[in-house]
Amino acid sequence: MSLLRILLLEDDRELRATLASALRVEGYELLCAASLAEARALLIHAEPADLILLDLGLPDGDGAELLAQLRHDKSTPVLIISAREQDAHKVQLLDAGADDYLVKPFSISELLARMRVALRHRGVHTRPAQTLYEQQGLRVDLAAHSVSLNGADIHLTPTEFKLLARLVRNAGQVLTHRTLLAEVWGPEFVEHTHYLRLYMGQLRAKLEATPADPQRLLTEPGVGYRLVEGGG
Template identity: 45%
Template sequence: MSSNHILVIEDDLQISQFLQSSLKANGYHTVCAHTIAEGKRLFDASKPALLVLDLNLPDGDGREVISYVRLNSDIPILVLSARQAEQEKVDCFNDGADDYLAKPFGVNELLARVKVALKRTAMMSLRDDVYHVDELTIDTVNSTVLLNQQPVHLTPIEFKLLFILVTKPGKAFTHRQLLTEVWGAEYVDDTHYLRIHMGRLRARLEKSPAAPRYLLTEAGIGYRLAAT
């Protein structure tokens, strides 16, 4: 798998050509599919480093591709869609998407999100046991958290929440994903548990919990750990 190889699944020919030319001009190699079936085939054949995915495809809902890719790979998935309802975004994140960009979109924002996603993947593959940004260091192997080089003592639930977020810095995890991972599937509607513990976690890690640097809120969706 090449680190600059991107699979685009988009049925609109004009948008598809725009995506390919924009990505190529910035040093990326692309292949493009126009249907779910073709996208799955090219994913298996080309082993891309990142997937750019439209949802409205001729042979079905692009969310099917998210589920298919997640059975086989952990590559970043950037959804491009005219669907702007909050629940659509939540559903895509629950399925395993990493980012969601509503159409119409600007090419600079698209390229910035692609760059961040690929950089995050590269950094985590270089040393995926340690996360470091500013004064915060999280060592997942030794289960330690340092802030300003001083140990931070967390409860087991706080550790688990933080360690889920650190598996993919920059990725938004939905309330449902976090509740399921920490408390179990029967607690997916108990978002107040999540708010309480995230509030406590922020109080331990953030200089200003009301304006967090590390533990960021995705409104209506969930939480993410700052990527850089």
């Protein structure tokens, strides 16, 4: 199961970083651009986006230009994110093909809900990602980027955390070797199963009472790995 890919076009560096971080926690893959030129290059050269978050006031033009271009040849959902709040302007862009229009500032929860609606209208059904996991003393809070075991903080490397986060978001489900390798290391690493064995071993050493007999991070022989379902 691949991650949904979001193209975020926002020239405010701080807001772009905040939104990208929040969306990654929710399980989305991010393509980020700060200008129309960068966004157009990504649309040409990168893998297709499943949804586009589009700011309007950009250093090299107006986001409405890109909306017109997209609607000429693509049906990708487009959500406008802008500080402009005039009703006439909103109506104009919605009539031009935008799926929704959010006025800054907005909450992450509202953005996520609007994204789910836009994707659902295109036949893509999503559900809120699991970002908090608790099971027999293990607590993983993806939003807070924290992991604790029996109340004690556990330090994970960035790669270990990224791997654990992918398992948390799909707790109870088997994720294949190829899926984990592609989404943690990149599609060029799908044959490097030794990376996965090494890092799963490191996670088990930190999170399992008996790493050689894991009770949380389970192996599905010949298929992949599964984190046992949480529930307190």
